[in-house]
Amino acid sequence: MRRLTVDPARRVAFDALRAVHADDAYANLVLAKLLTERHLSGRDAAFATELLAGTCRMQGTYDRILTAAAGRTLNTLQPAVVDVLRLGTHQLLALRVPTHAAVAATVDLAASAVGERVTGLTNAILRRVAARSFDDWVEELSTGLDPRAALALRTAHPDWVVAAYADLLPEEELETALAANNASPTTTLAVRPGLAEVAELVAAGADPTTYSPFAARWSGNPADLAAVREGRAGVQDEGSQLVTWGLTRAAAPDGWWLDLCAGPGGKSALLAGLAPERGGRLLAAELSVHRSLLVRAGLRGYARVARTTGWADPAVITADGTRPAWHPGAFSRVLADVPCSGLGALRRRPESRWRRQPEDVEAMHPLQRALLNTALDSAASGGVVAYVTCSPHRQETTDVVDPILAQRADVAVIDAAGLLPELGDAARGPYLQLWPHRHGTDAMFAAYLRKL
Numbered sequence: 073m074r075r076l077t078v079d080p081a082r083r084v085a086f087d088a089l090r091a092v093h094a095d096d097a098y099a100n101l102v103l104a105k106l107l108t109e110r111h112l113s114g115r116d117a118a119f120a121t122e123l124l125a126g127t128c129r130m131q132g133t134y135d136r137i138l139t140a141a142a143g144r145t146l147n148t149l150q151p152a153v154v155d156v157l158r159l160g161t162h163q164l165l166a167l168r169v170p171t172h173a174a175v176a177a178t179v180d181l182a183a184s185a186v187g188e189r190v191t192g193l194t195n196a197i198l199r200r201v202a203a204r205s206f207d208d209w210v211e212e213l214s215t216g217l218d219p220r221a222a223l224a225l226r227t228a229h230p231d232w233v234v235a236a237y238a239d240l241l242p243e244e245e246l247e248t249a250l251a252a253n254n255a256s257p258t259t260t261l262a263v264r265p266g267l268a269e270v271a272e273l274v275a276a277g278a279d280p281t282t283y284s285p286f287a288a289r290w291s292g293n294p295a296d297l298a299a300v301r302e303g304r305a306g307v308q309d310e311g312s313q314l315v316t317w318g319l320t321r322a323a324a325p326d327g328w329w330l331d332l333c334a335g336p337g338g339k340s341a342l343l344a345g346l347a348p349e350r351g352g353r354l355l356a357a358e359l360s361v362h363r364s365l366l367v368r369a370g371l372r373g374y375a376r377v378a379r380t381t382g383w384a385d386p387a388v389i390t391a392d393g394t395r396p397a398w399h400p401g402a403f404s405r406v407l408a409d410v411p412c413s414g415l416g417a418l419r420r421r422p423e424s425r426w427r428r429q430p431e432d433v434e435a436m437h438p439l440q441r442a443l444l445n446t447a448l449d450s451a452a453s454g455g456v457v458a459y460v461t462c463s464p465h466r467q468e469t470t471d472v473v474d475p476i477l478a479q480r481a482d483v484a485v486i487d488a489a490g491l492l493p494e495l496g497d498a499a500r501g502p503y504l505q506l507w508p509h510r511h512g513t514d515a516m517f518a519a520y521l522r523k524l
């Protein structure tokens with residue numbers, strides 16, 4: 073029997089991909105767990121990360137290429153073999169792995185992970201994949217497709233996601249916008265106001281970002297930074313920081329602030345630091361017990377300061393935001409960062425574009441409406457509500473906000489551009505819409521509303 077030399081990075085990527093497909097695991101979470109368990113770091117960890125993330129993102133297009141190369145539908149192959157082939161295809165068509173190395177390493181992976189009997193098939197299919205470049209495959213497979221379907225194939229997005237983007241962006245911007253979802257985002261950190269300064273992160277080697285005064289980009293492991301270890305900074309997309317900052321910049325009375333859907337707690341951590349200097353104090357509410365614990369953990373830096381200085385400690389409760397455990401009108405500022413499809417964070421959630429279905433977007437609509445109505449009921453007269461999604465999809469953004477505005481006489485829109493004037497090109501009517509290709513952030517949406 074021949075000796076197998078399966079390298080640990082490819083094996084980790086394969087086991088993570090199997091968990092994504094067989095157990096509905098989140099690629100990022102399962103990968104982080106496997107890297108730790110198997111003690112992979114440095115170049116091996118970087119290769120496994122790129123291999124897994126790239127394979128997950130491009131899956132729909134790779135499956136079309138593999139179907140053509142195999143001459144049969146993929147459901148006639150063992151699922152584990154299909155995953156081996158997807159990983160091999162990414163190495164051949166997107167990474168700079170020489171053809172012979174990509175094929176040999178993938179055939180060895182097939183032998184060790186599935187069995188010697190599938191090596192001939194794996195080898196034959198991969199050799200056919202390797203015969204063309206990615207662009208040549210796409211050109212061949214695009215024959216007869218309409219321009220939108222060809223764009224979906226080229227940028228590896230489901231047709232319905234392309235349609236949702238096309239609904240919001242000018243045609244000439246569409247391809248750039250979709251392509252931006254295929255770039256690996258760098259890690260962005262946010263300081264906890266009052267506990268750390270961006271200058272501390274910059275002195276440690278991070279880079280300031282364009283818009284958020286709380287942000288810095290970091291290319292290493294966040295846990296290497298003392299500020300992160302001590303709960304004085306955390307990982308948070310710049311878009312999430314900006315929509316939160318917008319809420320704190322509107323005029324509003326002093327009083328308690330509410331984060332209605334707080335878990336895992338990134339925005340709460342920013343709000344908690346900004347509240348005291350604006351006459352506020354934060355209550356973070358979250359439905360899931362596990363996620364409420366994450367919110368509490370994210371606020372641990374403030375808890376330490378509060379113990380020693382008597383500073384107003386943020387509070388965390390586990391509660392259903394649609395059945396308020398507080399009196400109406402109790403809050404001066406309310407953040408409703410509602411559960412959504414996450415279509416604006418496709419860069420960070422490599423598998424999600426193929427897992428999500430249009431029905432998922434529809435299914436969330438009633439909860440989003442209910443949470444926005446609770447948020448408005450919870451705000452005091454003169455108070456401000458931010459309705460936020462990490463999705464630009466019309467159904468979970470303006471289709472939630474506009475009908476509620478039409479129904480309620482006690483709400484007015486605050487122009488988002490006035491709250492965040494440093495952001496060019498982010499107005500969506502009176503609302504805010506960020507985009508990866510325009511702002512380098514997730515595609516966050518925010519509507520700022522005044523309770524009359």
Ligand SMILES: C[S@@+](CC[C@H](N)C(=O)[O-])C[C@H]1O[C@@H](n2cnc3c(N)ncnc32)[C@H](O)[C@@H]1O
Nearest residue numbers: 333334335336337338339359392393409410411
């Ligand atoms: C988009 S996430 C919030 C992200 C969070 N604001 C952050 O920045 O870390 C939505 C959260 O709403 C929670 N959620 C879902 N239904 C809820 C409800 N009825 N009441 C309160 N929270 C809810 C989910 O568990 C999830 O943690």
